[in-house]
Amino acid sequence: MTTHMPIESIDAVTAGLASVGYIASRQIATAVYLAERIEKPILVEGPAGVGKTELAKALAKWRGLRMIRMQCYEGLDEAKALYEWKYAKQLLYTQILKDKLGEVLGGAETLAGALDRLHDFGDVFFSKEFVEPRPLLQALEQPNGCVLLVDEIDKSDAEFESLLLEILSDYQVSIPELGTISAVVKPLVLLTSNGERDLSDALKRRCLHLHIGFPEQKLEERIVESRVPGASQVLRAQLVAFINQVRALDLKKLPSVSEAIDWARVLVLLQSTELDHETVKDTLNVLLKYEADIETTTPQVAAFVAKAGRPGMFG
Amino acid sequence: MREELHRFFRAARGAGVRVSPAESIDAMRAVADVGIADRAILRDTLLLTLAKSQEEKQALGDCFDLFFSHPEPPAESENVPEADATGASDANDAASPAGAGGAPQDGGSASPELGELAQMLLSQDRNAVAAALSGAANAAALSDIRYFTQRGLFQSRMMEALGIGRLRDDLDQLKAANPAEAERLSGLLDGLRDAVRERVSQALLLYGREETENLRHEILRNAPLARLERRQVEQMKLLIRAIARRLRERYSKPRKRQRRGHLDVRRTMRRNAAWGGIPFLTAWKRRHRDRPKIVALCDVSGSVAQVSDFFLLLIHSLHEVVDDVRSFAFSGHLIEVSDILDKQEPEAAMREIMAKVGFGSSDYGNSFADFEKRWLRAVTPKTTVIVLGDARTNKLDPRTDILRTISERAKRVVWLNPEGRMGWGWGDSEMFRYAPFCNTVRQCATAKQLERAVSDIVAAYQ
Numbered sequence: 001m002t003t004h005m006p007i008e009s010i011d012a013v014t015a016g017l018a019s020v021g022y023i024a025s026r027q028i029a030t031a032v033y034l035a036e037r038i039e040k041p042i043l044v045e046g047p048a049g050v051g052k053t054e055l056a057k058a059l060a061k062w063r064g065l066r067m068i069r070m071q072c073y074e075g076l077d078e079a080k081a082l083y084e085w086k087y088a089k090q091l092l093y094t095q096i097l098k099d100k101l102g103e104v105l106g107g108a109e110t111l112a113g114a115l116d117r118l119h120d121f122g123d124v125f126f127s128k129e130f131v132e133p134r135p136l137l138q139a140l141e142q143p144n145g146c147v148l149l150v151d152e153i154d155k156s157d158a159e160f161e162s163l164l165l166e167i168l169s170d171y172q173v174s175i176p177e178l179g180t181i182s183a184v185v186k187p188l189v190l191l192t193s194n195g196e197r198d199l200s201d202a203l204k205r206r207c208l209h210l211h212i213g214f215p216e217q218k219l220e221e222r223i224v225e226s227r228v229p230g231a232s233q234v235l236r237a238q239l240v241a242f243i244n245q246v247r248a249l250d251l252k253k254l255p256s257v258s259e260a261i262d263w264a265r266v267l268v269l270l271q272s273t274e275l276d277h278e279t280v281k282d283t284l285n286v287l288l289k290y291e292a293d294i295e296t297t298t299p300q301v302a303a304f305v306a307k308a309g310r311p312g313m314f315g
Numbered sequence: 316m317r318e319e320l321h322r323f324f325r326a327a328r329g330a331g332v333r334v335s336p337a338e339s340i341d342a343m344r345a346v347a348d349v350g351i352a353d354r355a356i357l358r359d360t361l362l363l364t365l366a367k368s369q370e371e372k373q374a375l376g377d378c379f380d381l382f383f384s385h386p387e388p389p390a391e392s393e394n395v396p397e398a399d400a401t402g403a404s405d406a407n408d409a410a411s412p413a414g415a416g417g418a419p420q421d422g423g424s425a426s427p428e429l430g431e432l433a434q435m436l437l438s439q440d441r442n443a444v445a446a447a448l449s450g451a452a453n454a455a456a457l458s459d460i461r462y463f464t465q466r467g468l469f470q471s472r473m474m475e476a477l478g479i480g481r482l483r484d485d486l487d488q489l490k491a492a493n494p495a496e497a498e499r500l501s502g503l504l505d506g507l508r509d510a511v512r513e514r515v516s517q518a519l520l521l522y523g524r525e526e527t528e529n530l531r532h533e534i535l536r537n538a539p540l541a542r543l544e545r546r547q548v549e550q551m552k553l554l555i556r557a558i559a560r561r562l563r564e565r566y567s568k569p570r571k572r573q574r575r576g577h578l579d580v581r582r583t584m585r586r587n588a589a590w591g592g593i594p595f596l597t598a599w600k601r602r603h604r605d606r607p608k609i610v611a612l613c614d615v616s617g618s619v620a621q622v623s624d625f626f627l628l629l630i631h632s633l634h635e636v637v638d639d640v641r642s643f644a645f646s647g648h649l650i651e652v653s654d655i656l657d658k659q660e661p662e663a664a665m666r667e668i669m670a671k672v673g674f675g676s677s678d679y680g681n682s683f684a685d686f687e688k689r690w691l692r693a694v695t696p697k698t699t700v701i702v703l704g705d706a707r708t709n710k711l712d713p714r715t716d717i718l719r720t721i722s723e724r725a726k727r728v729v730w731l732n733p734e735g736r737m738g739w740g741w742g743d744s745e746m747f748r749y750a751p752f753c754n755t756v757r758q759c760a761t762a763k764q765l766e767r768a769v770s771d772i773v774a775a776y777q
Contacts (some may be wrong), residue, residue, distance in 0.1 A: 010349070010356060026355065026356070026359060027359050027362075027363070030349070030356055030359040030360060030363060031359075031363050033349070034345050034348065034349070034360060034363060034364070037344075037345070037348045038341060038344045038345055038348065040341065045369070201367070204367040204368075205335065205337065205338065205367070208363045208364060209363060209366055209367050209368070209372070210363060211369055211372060
């Protein structure tokens with residue numbers, strides 16, 4: 001459904017995101033609503049796998065917009081993020097048009113005359129035809145607007161942040177040869193960060209700051225429910241309770257929502273209807289990504305399963 | 316509501332959240348959009364627009380809860396911000412006549428000769444009292460409170476605005492006429508005093524926290540490191556970490572300043588050999604900028620130990636800025652402590668260092684000899700050697716010749732002395748015999764001086 005109507009309320013956001021399978025907390029819904037209303041980008045921070053990138057995808061799906069994703073990495077620069085001149089095409093065209101150029105310039109007596117004539121063409125070779133738009137410029141040129149996802153901005157260099165500032169605050173890009181290109185329709189911009197380094201204040205100031213942490217137990221159950229419909233209600237509750245206990249341990253990498261979903265899928269594939277000690281032990285590697293973490297958790301599994309199995313203790 | 320929001324921004328700044336005008340405008344727009352009916356959503360909105368990190372969110376959330384909670388909550392209010400806003404404006408009307416002396420307005424109440432405040436208290440109209448309190452808070456400009464020392468002043472200002480003068484007269488009259496009623500009124504007055512005190516404390520928490528914190532930091536920064544109380548040591552450690560963060564931010568950015576030097580003739584010729592030596596492409600010598608290399612020799616004997624502790628903490632928190640730090644601790648003899656400091660928590664590391672070399676009487680000569688024997692090679696022309704100590708040699712041979720050797724090898728030798736200049740050269744201080752071999756000798760007794768010293772050392776490499 002292509003809805004270009006403004007979003008009416010925060011509840012509409014929650015409902016809309018839910019319709020495409022993204023269960024949003026109130027904070028998330030408020031952020032999306034505000035981003036649309038006061039036209040500001042959202043900077044999403046939080047641990048890996050809590051659905052930062054997923055939020056952008058869900059948004060694009062719900063609003064029926066194209067999603068343009070820009071993955072950041074060290075060494076990302078203007079040419080890869082913003083625009084680039086098509087050098088090869090420029091060269092090729094000059095070669096093809098050589099004769100034509102000769103013709104045009106043929107009449108000129110002096111070098112200065114030839115130069116003048118050349119000037120008359122204007123900057124033919126530095127026109128829009130020869131610009132290769134990269135994600136940021138593409139996002140501005142979408143006629144229907146789009147969702148621009150700048151993923152893992154903390155991985156990029158500090159200089160790249162400054163490059164983003166113009167887009168984030170004014171939704172425009174300045175190309176020296178062409179002038180300023182403004183957005184046709186202002187895109188909805190999401191930036192995600194894992195907090196690997198501190199972002200500059202200038203960048204933060206231009207964004208709404210949304211922190212997505214691990215969801216509450218109830219919410220997580222609903223997320224698992226919407227993502228893995230095959231899991232029984234008992235299994236869901238136990239699984240989420242179990243994972244919440246694991247998160248209390250001192251681990252290298254805490255299991256997050258994406259791991260919970262993966263695990264639920266695995267358990268459904270194994271046709272478990274309830275958590276039991278053996279299955280958990282065998283499938284712990286889905287949940288935990290480091291050998292050391294698995295070693296820390298294994299001795300506790302029995303206790304955790306027992307606790308998670310007792311209804312009423314959690315959730 | 317706008318007024319209320321502006322006050323909240325001020326409170327937020329008080330809580331250490333930097334709220335710029337642009338952000339406050341955004342927040343206003345956002346609030347105008349979501350409305351103020353739902354307090355949870357209002358809270359989310361303000362957190363989204365104003366806070367810029369997880370810590371700030373926490374601080375701002377607390378600030379929000381404090382701000383929109385009232386010590387004397389009006390009996391029934393579904394909508395706190397609005398209730399407060401209207402309450403404040405009502406109170407303005409109510410409070411100004413009271414402040415002006417309390418024109419007696421008889422509403423047919425039991426004791427018409429009493430002032431407004433007394434009537435209000437006796438009738439126990441909670442809403443009116445709350446409104447009057449808000450009005451008095453406005454009249455006393457309570458949001459200007461900055462320091463805890465101002466508490467008394469603001470309390471009396473608020474009481475004044477509430478009409479305490481008139482109330483006292485009433486009380487005196489009542490005592491003669493109706494002792495029981497007077498008793499009741501004075502009890503109520505105590506209650507009111509408590510409410511006012513609470514208001515002022517809350518306001519101080521809201522608006523004054525940052526100033527108080529700044530003041531405390533300023534005092535701490537200038538406090539002598541060697542004579543800190545136990546309670547201050549923890550705070551000082553936090554402060555040192557903050558200093559380290561500041562230095563890191565300032566110096567860790569890769570400098571892209573002009574690094575081009577002279578024309579490199581040899582490389583230019585070679586590069587242009589293909590064009591018969593016509594220099595189409597030029598090659599330039601690059602000026603190399605070294606990253607700081609530091610060798611630190613720290614006296615950990617008695618009086619200087621604490622300063623060395625902080626110094627080591629600081630210098631080892633500068634990983635991003637300083638390429639290579641090797642630290643040595645000495646009192647009677649000298650050992651290398653870099654590994655201990657890198658591998659362990661600061662407290663544990665310091666304990667281990669102290670156990671190994673601490674608490675002896677210092678012997679600079681012997682320690683320098685140790686250094687010369689085993690680690691002199693660590694000193695290169697790129698190294699800054701920092702000696703931290705009071706240069707009190709206990710009348711032993713200072714071995715200035717070794718410092719001279721070190722100084723000849725090193726880029727710079729910096730001596731940081733925790734003692735004041737007045738003490739240098741007195742008693743067994745050999746500062747003036749060491750000084751000729753140091754590029755800089757400076758006093759380093761407080762956190763401020765420590766920051767300056769380290770900052771200068773790092774800046775010398777930029």
